[in-house]
Amino acid sequence: MQAFAELLDRLVLTPSRNGKLRLIVSYFRSAPDPDRGYALGALTGDLDLKSIKPAAIRELVTDRMDPELFRLSYDYVGDMAETVSLVWPGERRANRPPPLAEIVEALDGVTRPEAQRLVANWLDGLDPTGRWALLKLITGGLRIGVSA
Known part of the structure; x- marks a missing residue:
């Protein structure tokens, strides 16, 4: 979760599209499975997580x-x-x-x-x-x- 949290924090603060892509590529190269898959789902909005109100x-x-x-x-x-x-x-x-x-x-x-x-x-x-x-x-x- 810590690596994913750092990715999100850096994505929010990075204005350029290419900068965001570099961050995402770097995360996916280093993240283990299944974290990598869940992160992809979260980033694309496809992760069906039981949300907490x-x-x-x-x-x-x-x-x-x-x-x-x-x-x-x-x-x-x-x-x-x-x-x-x-x-x-x-x-x-x-x-x-x-x-x-x-x-x-x-x-x-x-x-x-x-x-x-x-x-x-x-x-x-x-x-x-x-x-x-x-x-x-x-x-x-x-x-x-x-x-x-």
Whole structure:
């Protein structure tokens, strides 16, 4: 997930088409299977992932921090995934960030409460860039300036 998160972060910040293509080619050369396939599906909009509603994400974060502080932060930042990724109060664990494939496969067929528990655990183990990418992926808001 960390390599995919870095790819998304760099794609958002890269204005040129050729620059974006170089980043994508570099990622696909180094990413292992099945992460490579899931990343391609995510980038093209073909990854059918059980999405988590923004309200569920809001509930997760307001269980861990003052709801008013979150509301003010969200008002200022304006993007749910970006706000949560920056204010998430989880403890960084020594755990390795989960591979993209692990996230996609774990969300397949789980109940909504179980999905929320998984997401909270992943958010705890990721840095802000990883949290942002995870939230964009699972909420279906992956708009990064790349078209299929």
